[in-house]
Amino acid sequence: MTDTLSALFSCTVVGSGEILRLSGARALVAGYTGRDEAAVRHHIEELAAIGVAPPEDVPMLYPIATATVTTAARTVVPSADTSGEVEPVLLRYGGRYFLGVGSDHTDRTLETVDVGESKRACAKPIGPDVVAIDDWAEFDWDACHVRSWVDGRLYQDGTLAALLPPGDLLGVVSERLGDDGGDIVCFAGTLPLLDGRFTPGKRWDLELVLPDGRALTHTYTTIEGARDAYGS
Incomplete structure (x- = not known):
């Protein structure tokens, strides 16, 4: 893995x-x-049907290398069978909190073997702009709207009311x-896919609309290449 991504991650x-x-x-x-336990169980069963092992805990936490988080406009993926998902990203920096938008880009073939490794196999794109959050308890998380294309x-469309509060x-x-x-x-989770199926693609557009109408x-775009050549 190159050091380039660390420099890019600001x-x-x-x-x-x-x-x-x-x-x-720490990344x-x-x-x-998801907040709805029944929906989470259903999702786990759906993934099990395509060979993805159930999580040990709910929610599940997957550590990733900070150097794989990048604001680059292009990211290298290990194969054609990868896909992203829009996610709110919680950041703490110098004791203060911020909110951004990112994508949990994942190797779907590897996911059926080892979920944690499937997430670490791809770079984790994040938008270059974030907003400061003074107090999560006073922030209207549920009113935030996210979409991906x-x-x-x-590809995805809904509010953060479906996810655990920060x-x-x-x-x-x-x-x-x-x-x-x-x-x-911390990539904080995602929403169901509109058609229920992971879709590989070349271009991913992410949007998180804040309660005041501002959008992150x-x-x-993705290009196939060596696993350790994330981004450019």
């Missing part, structure tokens, strides 16, 4: 222009973060992994 705070440089942050992907086709998810992270007060990047967006 975000700009909307409104202030502050630059966050998070190359030393992880949270899976199965693959090669121009609408305070709850961060509490799980702290309980299971401990908390030294350091920087964190990111577009990236």
Whole structure:
């Protein structure tokens, strides 16, 4: 893995222009973060039907290398059988919290063998802009709207009301992994696919619309290449 991605992983705070440089942050992907337990169980059963092993815990936390998180407009993927999913991204930097939009790009073939490795096999795209969050408890998480498109086709569409609130998810992270007060990047879960099927593609468009109407967006394209050549 190159050092290029660490240099690329910086975000700009909307409104202030502050630059966050998070190359030393703890990074992880949270899976199965839906609030509806019955829906989560159903999703686990759907994945089991295509060979994906059920998680050991719900929600499940998958550590990833911080150097795989990137704002690059292009990312290298290990095979044609990969796909992304729009996710809110929770960031803590210097003790303050921020919200961004990203994609849990995953190797779907490897997912049937080892879910954690399937997530670590691909770079994790994140938008270059984030917004500051003074207090998660006062932020209207449920009113945020997310969408994704693959090669121009609408792929996901819904609100964050379907996902665990940030305070709850961060509490799980702290309980299971401990908390030294350091920087964190946490991909916080995703919404169901509109047609229920993972779709490989070349271009991914992500959007997270905030309660005040502002939108965080990111577009990236994929190209097949060596597993350790993420991004460019």
